Amino acid sequence: MTDAISVSGLVKSYGPTRALDGLDLTVRTGEVHGFLGPNGAGKSTTIRVLLGLLRADAGTTRLLGGDPWKDAVTLHRRLAYVPGDVTLWPTLSGGEVIDLLGRLRGGLDPTRRAELLERFELDPRKKGRAYSKGNRQKVALVAALASDVELLILDEPTSGLDPLMEAVFQECVQEERVQGRTVLLSSHILAEVEALCDRVSIVRNGRTVESGTLAELRHLTRTSISAELASAPDGLAALPGVHDLKVDGLRARFDVDTDQLDAVLRQLTLAGVRSLASHPPTLEQLFLRHYEAEPAVSR
Amino acid sequence: MSAGRAPAVSRPDPTPTSPDGGPDATAVSGGFVGTGALVRLALRRDRIMLPGWVAGIVLLAVGSAAAAADLYSTVESRIASATAANNTTALVALYGRVYDPASEGGISMVKTGGIGAVMIALLSVIVVVRHTRAEEESGRLELVGATVVGRFAPLTSALVVAVGTNVVLALLTAVTVAGAGMPTAGSFAFGLAWGGVGIAFAAIAAVTAQVSSTARGATGLAAVVLGVVYVVRAVGDTAGPDGPGWMSWLSPVGWGQQFRPYSGDRWWVLLVMLGFAAVVVMASYALVERRDIGAGLVADRLGPAGSARLTGTFALAWRLQRASLLGWAAAFAGLGLVLGNIAGNVGGFVDTPSAREMVAKLGGTDALTDAFISAEMGIMGLVASIYGIQAALRLRSEETGQRAEPLLAAAVSRTSWACSHLVIALGGPVLLVAATGVGAGLSHGASSGDMSRFGPVFVAAMLQVPAAWVLIGIVVLAFGAAPRLVAAGWVALVVFLLLGQLGPLLELDQWAMDLSPFTHVPRFPAGDVDPVPLVVLALVAAALVAAGLAAFRRRDLTT
Numbered sequence: 001m002t003d004a005i006s007v008s009g010l011v012k013s014y015g016p017t018r019a020l021d022g023l024d025l026t027v028r029t030g031e032v033h034g035f036l037g038p039n040g041a042g043k044s045t046t047i048r049v050l051l052g053l054l055r056a057d058a059g060t061t062r063l064l065g066g067d068p069w070k071d072a073v074t075l076h077r078r079l080a081y082v083p084g085d086v087t088l089w090p091t092l093s094g095g096e097v098i099d100l101l102g103r104l105r106g107g108l109d110p111t112r113r114a115e116l117l118e119r120f121e122l123d124p125r126k127k128g129r130a131y132s133k134g135n136r137q138k139v140a141l142v143a144a145l146a147s148d149v150e151l152l153i154l155d156e157p158t159s160g161l162d163p164l165m166e167a168v169f170q171e172c173v174q175e176e177r178v179q180g181r182t183v184l185l186s187s188h189i190l191a192e193v194e195a196l197c198d199r200v201s202i203v204r205n206g207r208t209v210e211s212g213t214l215a216e217l218r219h220l221t222r223t224s225i226s227a228e229l230a231s232a233p234d235g236l237a238a239l240p241g242v243h244d245l246k247v248d249g250l251r252a253r254f255d256v257d258t259d260q261l262d263a264v265l266r267q268l269t270l271a272g273v274r275s276l277a278s279h280p281p282t283l284e285q286l287f288l289r290h291y292e293a294e295p296a297v298s299r
Numbered sequence: 300m301s302a303g304r305a306p307a308v309s310r311p312d313p314t315p316t317s318p319d320g321g322p323d324a325t326a327v328s329g330g331f332v333g334t335g336a337l338v339r340l341a342l343r344r345d346r347i348m349l350p351g352w353v354a355g356i357v358l359l360a361v362g363s364a365a366a367a368a369d370l371y372s373t374v375e376s377r378i379a380s381a382t383a384a385n386n387t388t389a390l391v392a393l394y395g396r397v398y399d400p401a402s403e404g405g406i407s408m409v410k411t412g413g414i415g416a417v418m419i420a421l422l423s424v425i426v427v428v429r430h431t432r433a434e435e436e437s438g439r440l441e442l443v444g445a446t447v448v449g450r451f452a453p454l455t456s457a458l459v460v461a462v463g464t465n466v467v468l469a470l471l472t473a474v475t476v477a478g479a480g481m482p483t484a485g486s487f488a489f490g491l492a493w494g495g496v497g498i499a500f501a502a503i504a505a506v507t508a509q510v511s512s513t514a515r516g517a518t519g520l521a522a523v524v525l526g527v528v529y530v531v532r533a534v535g536d537t538a539g540p541d542g543p544g545w546m547s548w549l550s551p552v553g554w555g556q557q558f559r560p561y562s563g564d565r566w567w568v569l570l571v572m573l574g575f576a577a578v579v580v581m582a583s584y585a586l587v588e589r590r591d592i593g594a595g596l597v598a599d600r601l602g603p604a605g606s607a608r609l610t611g612t613f614a615l616a617w618r619l620q621r622a623s624l625l626g627w628a629a630a631f632a633g634l635g636l637v638l639g640n641i642a643g644n645v646g647g648f649v650d651t652p653s654a655r656e657m658v659a660k661l662g663g664t665d666a667l668t669d670a671f672i673s674a675e676m677g678i679m680g681l682v683a684s685i686y687g688i689q690a691a692l693r694l695r696s697e698e699t700g701q702r703a704e705p706l707l708a709a710a711v712s713r714t715s716w717a718c719s720h721l722v723i724a725l726g727g728p729v730l731l732v733a734a735t736g737v738g739a740g741l742s743h744g745a746s747s748g749d750m751s752r753f754g755p756v757f758v759a760a761m762l763q764v765p766a767a768w769v770l771i772g773i774v775v776l777a778f779g780a781a782p783r784l785v786a787a788g789w790v791a792l793v794v795f796l797l798l799g800q801l802g803p804l805l806e807l808d809q810w811a812m813d814l815s816p817f818t819h820v821p822r823f824p825a826g827d828v829d830p831v832p833l834v835v836l837a838l839v840a841a842a843l844v845a846a847g848l849a850a851f852r853r854r855d856l857t858t
Contacts, residue, residue, distance in 0.1 A: 087701045091618075096605065
């Protein structure tokens with residue numbers, strides 16, 4: 001099966017600012033793909049290029065087998081989009097907007113619409129200007145999730161949702177996955193990414209810095225070790241892959257590159273292990289390392 | 300201006316519970332705390348717009364003063380022109396009377412005074428709404444309002460900026476017009492009359508900004524008030540000896556003329572204007588106290604839970620624009636009724652020998668009536684193009700408001716989305732001039748007892764359409780090719796207006812006058828209908844729209 005989205009070497013400049021600087025992104029059909037990166041990394045710009053709202057300066061972009069700029073209208077029948085910052089027409093009710101957007105995409109399922117309104121606890125009769133940020137977000141989510149489409153492009157879709165609604169959203173995305181739909185999910189909520197995504201891509205300064213499953217990404221990073229030993233942990237500092245070593249008498253705490261774990265454990269057993277705690281890197285650590293790895297390019 | 304410094308909106312005491320008297324000071328000075336900071340913020344935001352408007356309006360005054368100094372250098376020439384103007388109902392309806400035909404300045408500045416008063420009123424409305432309701436609607440005022448800023452500070456700061464602008468404008472105009480050779484006292488009366496009209500409309504906008512919950516609604520409501528008081532003044536000014544001449548006194552625009560610059564300089568009228576403004580401003584403060592931030596005076600009702608009618612982009616555009624279009628159409632029909640009625644009376648005012656001679660030369664009172672009708676319809680065509688420009692600008696405001704994005708991310712092509720609003724922008728002026736044509740045709744037919752006059756009056760109205768379309772074409776071209784310069788449509792409108800109204804006075808060359816599409820509209824029923832210019836105008840408009848759409852298909856969406 002072909003990839004739902006394949007982007008390579010994407011470049012987009014605004015005057016002297018390079019918003020995208022050779023970005024690559026591959027989303028396989030049927031997967032939920034996490035799209036991560038610090039603020040201003042180029043996530044929304046990439047999504048706008050994928051939607052044919054912006055024109056790329058260089059690079060190749062394929063979306064559902066078509067060209068997102070030239071075939072915009074036909075491709076858009078097969079996808080639904082939720083922006084991160086939903087603005088509604090102040091005089092239209094939420095229900096009217098849901099129906100309008102659904103119809104413009106080629107129809108939406110009335111049963112699913114009613115069910116989603118109930119699950120998201122959204123009153124569709126309120127006018128656009130009367131909704132809070134979270135409720136505006138729900139209007140766009142209901143319109144997208146009630147559409148019968150192959151691909152969902154979600155740009156920070158849960159910003160402003162409360163934790164209950166966040167859980168409803170996660171259920172809905174799981175259902176979409178079961179239905180075989182492809183989802184591109186840009187998000188800052190790491191628990192959400194961990195719960196939903198098959199694979200993730202991390203971008204920084206307009207470039208992809210990492211891409212793969214969460215397990216693969218974890219493998220590339222460090223494990224934290226805290227050990228109580230029988231004798232002083234000599235020689236530990238000299239081992240390759242050991243970072244942030246703190247020795248306090250017979251206690252040692254450090255991080256170790258996952259591929260050096262074996263050698264380090266051998267060294268520890270030589271010293272005699274009384275107790276040992278090891279934990280894999282948390283997602284936060286993983287992402288923070290990627291986000292912070294280089295100083296941000298000044299604009 | 301200190302462009303480099305950030306406006307100090309959030310600078311006031313960050314710890315209002317501190318024991319150093321912070322909270323007490325806030326309580327004592329009440330709702331006006333932070334006004335100074337907001338004034339600085341407004342001046343920072345408007346540092347280009349305000350000087351631009353002021354310079355434009357002052358140049359308009361100086362230009363016509365300088366031109367008129369040559370044109371009306373002798374008393375005889377002034378009396379002849381002023382008498383003719385006073386006897387031409389169309390001119391009196393549009394610009395008011397010349398109260399002292401012999402005076403230097405009376406005839407010279409009457410036209411500029413009328414046009415300038417409208418521009419100044421609009422400027423005041425724009426400034427006040429921009430810093431009150433527009434800020435509130437966008438949510439930015441909430442950010443500011445959460446700092447130590449009083450409840451009345453935003454409105455007060457907007458009024459301070461608007462009144463200050465009008466004072467500067469009035470004094471600059473007075474000094475420069477006097478410098479261009481006009482009598483000094485009269486020039487000050489002229490400048491203050493302008494400033495007084497501006498301040499009166501700043502006050503009116505202060506009220507409409509509380510009544511309507513949208514900036515668009517607040518501006519529109521104030522513009523309707525401006526239109527109504529302009530017509531009320533026209534009815535008063537054109538009334539016969541037994542007619543409702545007092546109606547001129549019901550209109551802030553009328554006060555500007557009753558100031559009688561160069562014709563007696565009635566300084567006390569300024570007190571009427573300022574008194575009116577003070578009362579209206581107090582009313583607006585009372586309204587501020589009665590409502591919540593973000594809300595208008597009318598509470599939001601619940602809408603439908605869904606819609607079977609919003610089937611596509613055109614249905615959406617119609618839904619968004621219909622209320623405004625129908626309101627404009629009603630106003631145009633009403634204006635048509637008034638104008639048709641005035642047209643029937645044109646002959647009745649001509650009773651001086653010199654005017655009678657002039658009328659005879661022009662072909663009798665029928666010809667005068669026809670000239671009046673074609674002149675009035677020319678103005679209505681210009682005003683209809685104002686509607687068309689703002690309807691076409693919806694494209695840009697939907698784009699920058701990020702409401703175009705979800706539509707274009709659905710299966711909607713750029714062209715069909717743009718056309719949904721363009722149908723209304725191009726069709727709206729047709730409906731408007733038709734409404735005015737029907738109104739004027741009916742009332743003119745009824746007042747003259749000759750219903751066969753309906754046809755020519757209606758046709759005279761419809762002839763304006765292609766010229767209005769050219770302006771919409773300019774907006775579409777800017778929207779497609781240079782979206783950040785989309786205000787070019789307004790600039791073009793003002794240029795065409797000034798060319799048409801002041802070109803003859805400034806003795807511009809014909810090629811310059813020909814730049815305005817309205818120059819090419821046939822002067823029917825006073826003259827014949829030549830279809831060629833109409834077809835050319837329509838083709839020019841079509842080419843502009845097509846070029847704009849082609850450019851829009853090729854560009855990025857921007858915000």
